[in-house]
Amino acid sequence: MTLCAREVTVHYPGADAPAVRAASLTLSPGELVVVAGPNGSGKSTLFSAMLGLQPLVGGAVTLDGRPVGDWSRPTFARQVGGLPQREEGAFPLRVREAVMLGRWARLGPFARVGSDDRSAVEGALARTRLLPLADRSTDTLSGGEWQRVRLARALAAEPRLLLLDEPGAALDLAHEMALFELLRELVIAGIGVLAITHHLNLATRYADRIVLLDRGTVAGEGAPAAVLTASLLSRVFDWPVSVQALADGSPHLIPLRRDEMDPDGSGSRPR
């Protein structure tokens, strides 16, 4: 079970340059891959391309060697879960009902909700610590709670791979840490997780691999310590960055203040 993007190119109609250019990326069960990069570097486009939501100009996205477009949507959704960044739910539901929607791909149009569906939903609610909120209406939830409901809904489908587009964007420190802890738990349970995030310092401490995007292309990929070097980050983010090693050896990056930069402006370490 591997989701594989090979030399993927996406060009939005009317845009000057492709949003993603010849980008390659794989995701396998049991690994946590973080995709990072500046705004507009093509993270979300690559995310939706990997879910088969985006027409490709070049390259291919395959699941187990078969193009994503050849899978029926329900079959694909049973293997690969996806959590887009935005969602405009038209009608409020109870939290438990909302999470049950994750089972529809397994149930089809008519099958009755069975005991394994219920236990998958309860399991997803427990993992995301939503059991106390299970009977609340989704329009009464905070941003962080709603994000957890969406994650629980994706987990209820029991996918082997899970893709998340900035899952921590609306979350405060504790909720974001809890989220990454949960993602780590999922990885230990054998799920492959790909998450887009801007929080590189969290990524370095949780990710098995980091993929750094720059203007639609992969600028670096590998173990966090190998990818997150001061020179690469400074170039990609167009801002001087210093990288220090934490006690556990994981890199920690510090964007520099103007008065910390070297006179030549390239700055690689704080004074």
Add this chain to the structure above:
Amino acid sequence: MTLLVLVSAATMLFGVLVGAVRLTPDAIWTALLDPAAPGASIVRNLRVPRVILGFGVGGALAMAGATLQAVIGNPLAEPWLLGLSGGASLGAVMAVVIGLPAGWSVAACATVGALVAIVLVYRIAVVAGRRLDPRVLLLAGVVVGAFASAISAAILAVADPFTFRAAALWLFGGFAGASWGVVLRFLLAALPGVLVLIWLARSLDLLALGDETATALGADAGRVRRLAILTTAVLTALTVSVAGVIGFVGLVVPHAMRWLIGPLHRRLLPGVFLAGGSFTVLADAIARTALAPAELPVGVVTALVGVPLFAVLLRRSVG
């Protein structure tokens, strides 16, 4: 749901009871059992088919409304507001004017009219913004609906009196034309559409979350939307071909039912069918009796209830 079935049965009974000619429940009961009883012809050939037709039409319109609201992701969507009804009625008027026989051919022309209307509405809305804005879509629907009504009115203005009488039904709406033949034809034609929508129910739950999320959860958003809109267009056209344009049933009923039984479509769609049927039978009973012996178009009654609710919903969706 049991309660809904009981309410539906009660309103249908009530619909048979009231009318321009006053009949006691006793007389109605004997008329139902004995074709030779006094008033039997009124009950058996006028009121019963009229009530059944009203129920079926209302149920179909309410289901169409609930479906459109899910696929467009906006609780304000409705067959009349999206221009489907106007297009269908223009199609029906044209069928009568060019002399096609009443029945299937009128229904077919109405269907074509509804489909042309929804395609136009989509084209206008997509051109106006790169992403489909539901509010632009509704505006386009109202505009296309108004355009279709204007053409219908122009055609009728130059039509001979006989055609005018026949075609005016499609502009104002009502169940005066109900007969057993019409009822059977309508129910037979509408049944597949109703079943398709129930088959789509779970996909509609997902589509209400927006296309990206729906697809990620295993719905083929584009295909479901096309099939759902096609089906609602056919259902709307069928209702227009037998009862003319009746607005707002598809708005009022789904809204009330979502509040009562929740927004999941496996429950909502059957519930909306029963409630839409009951609502329309009641509206028709009011239309027949409020100014008796004159008869109000039933669309007037549904609009009197629907427009205030629409205003409230509109304010809430913008604010």
